[in-house]
Amino acid sequence: MKIHEYQAKELFIEAGINAPDGKVATTADEAEAFAREIGAPVMVKAQVHVGGRGKAGGVKFAKTVEEARSHAENILGMDIKGLTVKKVLITSAAEITSEAYVGIILDRVTKRPVFMVSSAGGIDIEEVAAKTPEKIHKLAVDPIVGLRDFEARELAFKLYKDIKQVRQASVILKKLYEVFWKYDASLVEINPLITDGDGNVVALDAKFNIDDNALYRQARIEEMRDLDAEEPSEVEAREGDLSFVKLDGNIGCIVNGAGLAMATMDLVKRYGGEPANFLDIGGSSNPRKVVSAMKIILSDPKVEAILFNIFGGITRCDDVANGIVMAFKELNPKVPVVVRLTGTNEKEAAKILKTVPIDTGATTLDEVVKRTIALASKGAPIVEQEELVLA
Amino acid sequence: MSVFINNRTKLVVQGITGRDGSLHTSLMKAYGTSVVAGVTPGKGGKKFNGIPVFDSVADAVAKTKANTSVIYVPPPFAVDAIFEAADAGIKTIICITEGVPANDMMKVYEYIREMDVRLIGPNCPGLISPGQSKVGIIPGQICKKGGVGVVSRSGTLTYEAVWALTNAGIGQSTCVGIGGDQVIGTNFIDCLEAFENDPATKAVVMIGEIGGDDEQKAALFVKKKMTKPVVGFISGRTAPPGKRMGHAGAIISGSAGTAEEKVAAFNKAGIPVADSPTEIPGLIVAALKKAKAKAATKVAKKVTKKVAKKKVAKKAVTKNKVAKKKAVKKATRKTATKKVVKKVAKKIVKKKTKKSKKR
Incomplete structure (x- = not known):
């Protein structure tokens, strides 16, 4: 989760970091x-x-x-x-006499929090990192020991020559490291860290990303969530406990598992369609989740067909099938729905699905994708839909 | 043989009485895994499905000599469960729990770094050595005993690939889901190394996704260190940059960690990449045939050398003739293997269509 600069600064100032x-x-x-x-x-x-x-x-x-x-x-x-x-x-x-960059990121390679500092801060930092990587100094901190004073000093010496500024910067780096842990950040960044007219070191900007997995213990951060700054359908999906990302295409995708969801989207593209979304209904297959998923996808007017690809492991196919039946009763979708359910309880699922007007002809991943795209391009829902719903 | 788990695995289940823990304990036991103990603090002395429950992992290890642990406890307690298992002397720890805070994982990773502990996960489906043992949540019925090692960052996508292999009649030595988080205990290279050293594994399927550069590093490892054939698949080719696609690890920002980069790295290392999971069995068959042909030519070359050495002493002139003959033989052999590969591929297609027709 991301928070705004003004919210991040609030946390910085509380921690004792010099910021306006x-x-x-x-x-x-x-x-x-x-x-x-x-x-x-x-x-x-x-x-x-x-x-x-x-x-x-x-x-x-x-x-x-x-x-x-x-x-x-x-x-x-x-x-x-x-x-x-x-x-x-x-x-x-503030009057700016120099601009530096400091940041801490969770580094998946060293599996440690890594400091990155550079005296060449400012709006061109990405270019600096790409063209002159030697100007970016890195330090991987032992997460059990924490950032030691001499390490903070060594980093600060990379930024400033004046000992007063080195001391001020060391304090900021130590505090920044504390804030990183206190709020379960995956990234904290000050760009630029400036020296002002009086020679003081000041954090002029603040960037803060928080690990979604830790939000359960970060009530303060959760309160800072700005729903206005997020896609409404993504907010709704989060409330329905679904992992969802909105895209621009015409094929709505409902899949269990993130990797399989991405692979399904890739195949949609490969066979000539465009995915309308990424949606992972997760491991536990509560039928209500399927209804929420259908609702979110149907609210997108660009969607011309919906594809279900479920590989039952923990997820039980009959639960998903029940969810599909509920969704048809409650939402009465006007676009074709193509379903492939494989794995745990697939036979029970097939029986349940006989009552709804969907296409279940596909058994493999490739087939279900091709069929959905073919139905979407017809631009009309399947004919017998309304009759069957009435029955 | 197999990697990480086998028929000597003695499993302790942490969180055995929980919703997921109890269900999957029964499934693992039914599959034939030797589940010797469970741990739920406060329920020590009780039994679940005939399995003794203990208050701590240390107790469980002392009484049952468990050597492997699987963790199903909720996210706020998962990291403590890993610490507990490691301190109790467990050498193989599999953490299934999804949603573990990454910063906690950094601490536990640092802690076990110096210990002789293999941690798999978190946020993973676990692993299965078909016919021997299953630890985690991979459905046993989709697997088949055989010679292909599977390693993947994903759960259900792994099932899809394994199911495709099984349907094509290709069995697996071990299937490992390493997890999709940013901080995980075991990476691709660890698994590739284990598969390379496992006599039962003849070829490997590596399934990656966007985010990070583990796949690129693994590709380099394959090129430099592996003698067994590896085929690949990468998901997330259509993912937009900067968005989190469910897996915390699958964040792409800028150019680092895109599917294109990973596919290119695989290609550069000579790893064939499937465009769809259903293409994986065909690539495995082809890769195995190619490896066999390579091995055959190696043997042939050795023989040629020996023969040549002997004959050199007798007549230098005949040497040329022999070499020419061998060259002709080699060429014919090459075309022959190509034909075989084509035939096998056709057979698989036929089998598949039959199966789908039956349904």
């Missing part, structure tokens, strides 16, 4: 009022869950209160990489 306070505005009026309160000059920063805001024009410097207002007007409603900006952060504009 700010206020979040949702209208230009609010932005103007906050700018007046903080005192110009200010920064107006788009709050969206995506990187590269600065390059997209979502971060602006405002010399005056009026300028802050006009920037807020432009940025609010702006589209950045497919996401609409609904909030802007107003903070005091």
Whole structure:
């Protein structure tokens, strides 16, 4: 899960990291009022869950209160990489004498939290990492021992020569490491970490990704969830305990297991269709989950056919079949539904499915995909659908 | 033989009385796995399905000499269960639990790094050595005893591949699901190495997905270290960047960890990649034939060398003739194997169509 910059800064400031306070505005009026309160000059920063805001024009410097207002007007409603900006952060504009980058990421190779620091911070950090990787210094921390003072100092010396700044940066790195563990982060990042006009080290930005698996013990973070910043169908799927990602295609896919779901989508594409979504109904096959899954997919007007691919292990095919029957009663789908159920209790499932107007002719993965695409391209639901529902 | 588990496996089930634990304990026992103990704190002294239950893993090990553990406890307690098993002297730990916090896993991984412990998972379906032992949740009825090792990051996709192999008459030595999380105990290379050293395994199927670079590293390992043929499959070719597709490990950002990169790495290492799981059996048959032909030519070459050495002493002129003859033989043999491969592939297709017709 991602949180916004202003939320991350709140956590940073609480932890004792030197970061400028700010206020979040949702209208230009609010932005103007906050700018007046903080005192110009200010920064107006788009709050969206995506990187590269600065390059997209979502971060602006405002010399005056009026300028802050006009920037807020432009940025609010702006589209950045497919996401609409609904909030802007107003903070005091600091004088910047240098820009560095610091971050901690869970590294799957070393299986340790890895620090990455560079004195060449700022909006071009990705280019720095690609073109001059030697400018990025890395340190894998032993997760049992934790970050030791001398390690923090060594990293800080990569960023600054002045001992006062080295000390300040060491403190920030130590605190950042604490925050990483406290909130079960998979990534924390400060870019840029600046030195201001007085020579002090300040965290000007904050990025924070939290491990979804740990949210059960992170009530504070869960409260920070911004439903406005997420795709509505994905929110609904999460509430239905489904793993779902919306895509742009015409074939709705309902599969058990993430790997099989991806493989099914790949085959849809291979045989000339476009997947409308990724959807994993998970291991336990509660029939209600199938209904939620159908509902979410049917709400997408682009969907021309729905494909079920279930390989029963823990998941019982008869449970899924019962779910399909319930979904037909409650949702009365107008698009063809093609179902392949293999594995645990598949015979029972086949009996249950005789009562609904679906296509069960396919036995292999490839067949079910081809049949669904063929039915979708006809552009009409199968004929006998309504009769059968009435029966 | 097989890898990681076999008929000497003595299993303790952590979380034996829970919903998933109890169901799968019965299924593992029915399959023939030697389940010697269960652990649920507070239920020590009781029995489940004839299996003694203990309050701690240490007790279970002391009383039953269990050497392998499988974990079905809920996510908040899974990491503690791994620590407990490791401290009790268990050498093979399989964690099925899905949803374990990654930061906790980093600590436990660091802890067991220096111990002689094999951890598989978390968030995995476990493993099965058909005909010998099953630990985890892989359905036993889709497997068949044989010579193909299967290693995969996914659960149901593994079943799909195994089922395709079984339907084509190709059995498996061991099928291992290593799990889809970012921090896992056993990776592709660990499994490939084990399969390479296992006499029962003749070929390997490696099933990867987007995210990370474990597959790329495994491909390099195959090229440098493996003598047995490996075929592959990669899921997630249509996944959009930056989105999490259920598996915490399957996050792609930028260019690192895409399906294209992984397929390219496989191709570069000479690993044939199936476009659909149903193509895997055909690739295995072809790879085995190719390996056999290679071995045959190696033997032939050795023989040629020996013969040549002897004859060199007698007449230098005949050497050329012999070599020419051998070359001709080699060529004919090559075309012959090609024909055989084609025939076998055709047979499989026929079998399959028959089966689907029956349904």
